[in-house]
Amino acid sequence: MKNKYFGLNLPMLLAFAILVFIATYLGVLSTDLAGGVALMFSIGIILYEIGERIPIWNTYVGGGLVLAFLGTAALNYFGVIPTEYAELISSVNSKPMGVLNFFIIMLITGSLLGLNRDLMVKSFAGYIPAILGGVLGAAILGIAGGLIFGVSPADTVLKYVLPVMGGGNGAGAVPLSQIYEKVTGDAAANYYGFAISILTIANIFAIIAGGILNKVGQKNSKLTGDGKTLMRNAPEISTTEEKFTTQLKDYVGAILMALTFYQLGRLIADKIWDPLVPAVPIHPFAFMIVLVALANALGIIPGYLRQAAKEVQSFFTKNIVILVMVGVGVETDLLELKEAITLANTVMAFLIVVGAVIGSGLVGQLVGFYFVDSAVTAGLCMANRGGSGDIAVLGAADRMDLMSYAQLSSRLGGGIILVIGSILFGSLM
Structure with missing residues (x-):
């Protein structure tokens, strides 16, 4: 099957990500491992797929993985990710959960x-x-x-x-x-x-x-x-x-x-x-x-x-x-x-x-x-x-x-x- 994004077709990916983002901005996304992973995958998969398709970037800068990294840093810097959930992502990645x-x-x-x-x-x-x-x-x-x-x-x-x-x-x-x-x-x-x-x-x-x-x-x-x-x-x-x-x-x-x-x-x-x-x-x-x-x-x-x-x-x-x-x-x-x-x-x-x-x-x-x-x-x-x-x-x-x-x-x-x-x-x- 063509155009699969980590196992999802585009409508499914967008639907899942949008639902997670809505829950995030309404403040109802769970502040545990389940909520943190859902938000991290939603952000990461989208940025990754975009980064894999940007000319020059995908060849010389590192493609999707680097955009997932720098893109998330930019989203956090400009306050797009609510502070509560930025802290949740950090806790999932480092301490106390340590992914x-x-x-x-x-x-x-x-x-x-x-x-x-x-x-x-x-x-x-x-x-x-x-x-x-x-x-x-x-x-x-x-x-x-x-x-x-x-x-x-x-x-x-x-x-x-x-x-x-x-x-x-x-x-x-x-x-x-x-x-x-x-x-x-x-x-x-x-x-x-x-x-x-x-x-x-x-x-x-x-x-x-x-x-x-x-x-x-x-x-x-x-x-x-x-x-x-x-x-x-x-x-x-x-x-x-x-x-x-x-x-x-x-x-x-x-x-x-x-x-x-x-x-x-x-x-x-x-x-x-x-x-x-x-x-x-x-x-x-x-x-x-x-x-x-x-x-x-x-x-x-x-x-x-x-x-x-x-x-x-x-x-x-x-x-x-x-x-x-x-x-x-x-x-x-x-x-x-x-x-x-x-x-x-x-x-x-x-x-x-x-x-x-x-x-x-x-x-x-x-x-x-x-x-x-x-x-x-x-x-x-x-x-x-x-x-x-x-x-x-x-x-x-x-x-x-x-x-x-x-x-x-x-x-x-x-x-x-x-x-x-x-x-x-x-x-x-």
């Missing part, structure tokens, strides 16, 4: 368990150098931009490069500001306010760059693989190709398995790592990635369960991503972005993102990765706003299957930046 975390957990588990074990080990071994290449490239071009606008190399690295490449807000800008306060004695807020502004600008450039890199890969197949693996000359062998038979109940087991890996990651992060290394907090997702990868390498997960996890991931990637993009849009403050946009900030943030792309892409090439996929994950997913930024970038780049690598950038890469920041704040300020 965003649930989404990332499913993608990490499915993508890692769908990788051939040998390929996974080889790709992880080369990933840290690719991340460091992105940081170096960001620093070089960032310093060059700083010299143009009269910003010293030290200030460029500390106030521009570190926040942008720090793995987002909660994992990067916030702990960096705390380290800044501890080392310098100046208030953390003085560092954080500027850092989050630069990070916000860079996040937009990273999303746009994701769409451009996807187009580059489509035009030059030598620069990218199938969007699911980083390694050249080593095609991914997924569990779905091994023809395991799954049942619907297996999906429940796969979901429980994924959520348990995350809870174990939290246990390690909160009760083992943080007491031992309080100066360098590591997100539970980083430990979860290590645990899932170890389970895959040791072969302790049955094949049918690995396939079930991969199929759950596929469902989330193709469908639940709409919810997440709307949630991220509501939580994006366009006023904050507007106030941060100056010529110097914009150019320097742009150069840092470009440097991250070039550095991670080139080093990725040296260690056997595809340029585009390495640049997207090891570069752009360092230069965005963490988990929500990863989703926006991977959505624009059409590479959701690389979520596990994106999270390595945001989490382990972010930890590396905190170590670098701890050293540089003491030596350069």
